[in-house]
Amino acid sequence: xxxxxxxxxxxxxxxxxxxxxxxxxxxxxxxxxxxxxxxxxxxxxxxxxxxxxxxxxxxxxxxxxxxxxxxxxxxxxxxxxxxxxxxxxxxxxxxxxxxxxxxxxxxxxxxxxxxxxxxxxxxxxxxxxxxxxxxxxxxxxxxxxxxxxxxxxxxxxxxxxxxxxxxxxxxxxxxxxxxxxxxxxxxxxxxxxxxxxxxxxxxxxxxxxxxxxxxxxxxxxxxxxxxxxx
Amino acid sequence: xxxxxxxxxxxxxxxxxxxxxxxxxxxxxxxxxxxxxxxxxxxxxxxxxxxxxxxxxxxxxxxxxxxxxxxxxxxxxxxxxxxxxxxxxxxxxxxxxxxxxxxxxxxxxxxxxxxxxxxxxxxxxxxxxxxxxxxxxxxxxxxxxxxxxxxxxxxxxxxxxxxxxxxxxxxxxxxxxxxxxxxxxxxxxxxxxxxxxxxxxxxxxxxxxxxxxxxxxx
Numbered sequence: 256x257x258x259x260x261x262x263x264x265x266x267x268x269x270x271x272x273x274x275x276x277x278x279x280x281x282x283x284x285x286x287x288x289x290x291x292x293x294x295x296x297x298x299x300x301x302x303x304x305x306x307x308x309x310x311x312x313x314x315x316x317x318x319x320x321x322x323x324x325x326x327x328x329x330x331x332x333x334x335x336x337x338x339x340x341x342x343x344x345x346x347x348x349x350x351x352x353x354x355x356x357x358x359x360x361x362x363x364x365x366x367x368x369x370x371x372x373x374x375x376x377x378x379x380x381x382x383x384x385x386x387x388x389x390x391x392x393x394x395x396x397x398x399x400x401x402x403x404x405x406x407x408x409x410x411x412x413x414x415x416x417x418x419x420x421x422x423x424x425x426x427x428x429x430x431x432x433x434x435x436x437x438x439x440x441x442x443x444x445x446x447x448x449x450x451x452x453x454x455x456x457x458x459x460x461x462x463x464x465x466x467x468x469x470x471x472x473x474x475x476x477x478x479x480x481x482x483x484x485x
Numbered sequence: 486x487x488x489x490x491x492x493x494x495x496x497x498x499x500x501x502x503x504x505x506x507x508x509x510x511x512x513x514x515x516x517x518x519x520x521x522x523x524x525x526x527x528x529x530x531x532x533x534x535x536x537x538x539x540x541x542x543x544x545x546x547x548x549x550x551x552x553x554x555x556x557x558x559x560x561x562x563x564x565x566x567x568x569x570x571x572x573x574x575x576x577x578x579x580x581x582x583x584x585x586x587x588x589x590x591x592x593x594x595x596x597x598x599x600x601x602x603x604x605x606x607x608x609x610x611x612x613x614x615x616x617x618x619x620x621x622x623x624x625x626x627x628x629x630x631x632x633x634x635x636x637x638x639x640x641x642x643x644x645x646x647x648x649x650x651x652x653x654x655x656x657x658x659x660x661x662x663x664x665x666x667x668x669x670x671x672x673x674x675x676x677x678x679x680x681x682x683x684x685x686x687x688x689x690x691x692x693x694x695x696x697x698x699x700x701x702x703x
Contacts, residue, residue, distance in 0.1 A: 354612050374578070423548065
């Protein structure tokens with residue numbers, strides 16, 4: 256099965272009202288080409304699950320700017336001032352969850368675990384309304400798994416089967432996100448033949464990945480991804 | 486705050502570590518600590534997926550695929566490892582990290598802390614703060630003794646939203662070092678330019694003075 260599709264075909268798989276799970280830590284390891292394609296596809300009322308909403312006008316910040324987002328779920332939004340403004344103007348719902356809970360809930364979502372207990376956030380405002388239970392004398396709260404219609408991840412390299420290799424800390428949430436979506440689309444800089452990535456170097460095995468898209472909009476210059484022709 | 490005060494805090498926190506420790510450093514003053522470790526070999530954990538942060542790279546070697554949790558370019562020290570966010574937080578939440586050095590907006594006299602939200606402002610960023618508070622083996626707070634307008638940060642009771650049930654083990658400010666024993670705050674070291682009486686005036690929290698009080702950074 257050929258998993259390689261065009262960015263436009265990939266964006267066509269996202270529907271109004273979908274929940275998108277998106278890898279990346281800020282712009283690092285963020286599927287920038289796929290996001291831009293979804294901006295152009297003009298789908299609406301999206302819920303995005305990602306650690307941040309990119310930066311102002313960059314990465315996921317573009318979906319926000321174009322008012323395609325209904326809700327954002329993640330751990331840190333204050334670095335994108337437009338997200339703060341949109342939230343204050345009631346144009347964007349925000350659900351704040353601790354970073355470790357975000358990662359673990361995505362992991363659980365992909366691993367068939369509906370919910371789990373954690374000590375993180377017990378006794379804080381972020382635990383409001385969550386079931387509390389004690390184990391061996393310590394308090395925990397129940398956190399639910401996160402799943403979504405479409406997962407968007409970024410890897411530096413894939414083979415044609417869909418095995419993924421991430422580059423350094425650009426890995427971040429991508430491996431978890433790649434397990435938790437109904438449709439999983441990976442944006443990569445390079446596609447190689449099966450066998451060319453050493454089996455021990457494969458971070459996300461191909462069974463998680465449905466489609467591959469080659470990053471056609473960004474090139475790496477001076478250690479940073481910049482827009483081609485920008 | 487003056488650079489020398491920040492240095493004083495960072496230097497003092499650095500003394501707490503031993504060779505082999507796994508440490509997670511928060512943003513702000515904690516990022517200065519590696520400069521003061523002397524010959525001690527510690528391993529710096531970054532919650533975005535790295536154990537073994539190395540020195541800051543020169544401009545021509547910057548790779549934004551290799552960044553700290555503060556999104557600053559970093560390098561990897563020999564023996565560094567890379568992993569995903571859920572693995573990274575399993576290390577934190579599973580108490581495999583020896584110490585977290587965190588900033589704080591307030592700490593109360595029993596060691597409870599607030600470091601993620603200000604009342605009346607939008608609550609839109611928590612990051613890994615609550616995970617570190619809940620899971621690190623030791624919590625060290627590094628903060629200035631007062632806010633810019635002189636309001637004490639060491640308080641009798643928190644007025645800011647707390648970061649968890651877990652309490653800090655130690656507080657280092659430019660004025661002194663405090664440790665918590667059985668939920669009581671003890672002053673164990675004091676800056677040479679201030680007396681205990683003067684320190685009480687700028688500290689809202691009640692603290693006991695250790696019978697073995699020392700001068701800070703000497």
